[in-house]
Amino acid sequence: LTGCGSSSSDKIVFGTNAEFPPFEFKSTNGVIDGYDGIDMAIAAKIGENAGKEVEIANMEFDSLLVAIQNGQIDAAIAGMTATEERAKTVDFSTPYYTATQVMVVKEGSDIKTAADMEGKSIAVVQGYTGETVVKDLGYQYEAFKKGTECILELVNGKCDVVVIDSATAKDYVGDNEGLVIVEDPSAFESEEYAIAVKKGNTELLNTINEAIDKMLADGTISEFAAKYADA
Ligand code: GLN
Structure with missing residues (x-):
């Protein structure tokens, strides 16, 4: 024992x-x-x-x-x-469960693919796979403690994009008007929970x-x- x-x-x-x-x-x-x-x-x-x-x-x-x-x-x-x-x-x-990283942006954003994040202000949650993925793409980012903090930054115009898991992104977009999800399966591999x-x-x-x-x-x-x- x-x-x-x-x-x-x-x-x-x-x-x-x-x-x-x-x-x-x-x-x-x-x-x-x-x-x-x-x-x-x-x-x-x-x-x-x-x-x-x-x-x-x-x-x-x-x-x-x-x-x-x-x-x-x-x-x-x-x-x-x-x-x-x-x-x-x-x-x-x-x-x-199979998930993938997605980008959450404001409606009308010019971010259409992962490559468009270059030079943008990116928010991720510290220690989540979203951080790893953005790091691996070679982009600068700011890491926050919680997903809700990232979304607040986006809503307040303090960042351009949040990279986070698909189902959670849907949940946040449902709760916050004016946000949309941008997917890029060629850049974000699927993940297994x-x-x-x-x-x-x-x-x-x-x-x-x-x-x-x-x-x-x-x-x-x-x-x-x-x-x-x-x-
Ligand atoms: N799937 C992501 C990860 O494993 C996020 C998980 C989470 O935030 N609970 O890092």
Whole structure:
């Protein structure tokens, strides 16, 4: 038995960053104590399927991988893209959602492709794959703590474009008049969201994968995605 963490208990502690609608956000009527969204519904189902209680630990996105490694949480479910870099420190479940980075701009913007971002003022969220993608394109950018901060910069005319995950972009555009999404599939590869566990925690990984496989096969995850699309 390990000294810390709760891998052998009847509870699964999922870490998340509840700043990422429609995947996780705070809500008094949330599916798990004060938290709601696609990921939260998935986490609840994983617990149900395994006969285990589920608890959510809300923290900075950047802290999730460390929290797994030091046993503070058992797993991270946070719209997290399974990148090769992250897979060096954690193990990933079966992917459950395909996303891509998109650009959010003001209506009438002359940004039509990723290349048009050259010389523009770009906002990203620190530690998100959007930051990596913009960095890899070689553009200067400003990194903020939250997606909502980036969107506020854009609304206030302090930046020209926000690079962020597709479903979250849709959510923000729905909430803010005058913003539109610009896609550029040739510049932004698709990303697979997966749940992260401590390296070698195959017991929990199997528990998680069993539930995910079931939910992918019977359409539950698509249902959740549709349900929370305009959360
Ligand atoms: N998919 C992005 C990433 O993995 C953003 C995730 C998030 O903000 N929760 O970095």
